[in-house]
Amino acid sequence: QKEVEQDPGPLSVPEGAIVSLNCTYSNSAFQYFMWYRQYSRKGPELLMYTYSSGNKEDGRFTAQVDKSSKYISLFIRDSQPSDSATYLCAMSVGGGADGLTFGKGTHLIIQP
């Protein structure tokens, strides 16, 4: 079993829909959880960063962490074609300099 599981998709939804992206993990020591967005042939860019359990909202994006279930989610409201990308969850034990453990990424397609 991989440390972080993420459905690779593709996930295709119509413009304006609410998108739900998820990851599960096995290492209960993870405390820091991130979502990165990666466009084709580009490096990942950080979208959301959360510590421990709870919710965090930033514009159209909401990140949720449920440590008891070892489950994290990213919600995108009012999805736009420009949101079409691969979304990678990542996590680490420490919050300082630490190698991140990534999921495989979910390829998201927003249909105009």
Place this chain on the structure above:
Amino acid sequence: GAGVSQSPSNKVTEKGKDVELRCDPISGHTALYWYRQRLGQGLEFLIYFQGNSAPDKSGLPSDRFSAERTGESVSTLTIQRTQQEDSAVYLCASSLVMGGPDTQYFGPGTRLTVL
């Protein structure tokens, strides 16, 4: 300001050759990371530097892989005697470790193809 840059952007090499990949981190960032992204896979952590020392080399897949960093500046990842399974995108990231949440900023990657 300038982000993380990597060179070359693409590298095609023959099996058995050595390759050197370069990363220029964001100025002032003390930590630097190397990851590998194989086709259809997530990013795989290779090594990180704090300054020019490497506290964690646990992700290097074999002794053919090595990395160096000069001060808090440029880093090179060297792969000796390349194999076809080394084909991947090699991503570099840097961060400003000041305590609290540490955000890693990624470069565009070097796409390595081993024929």
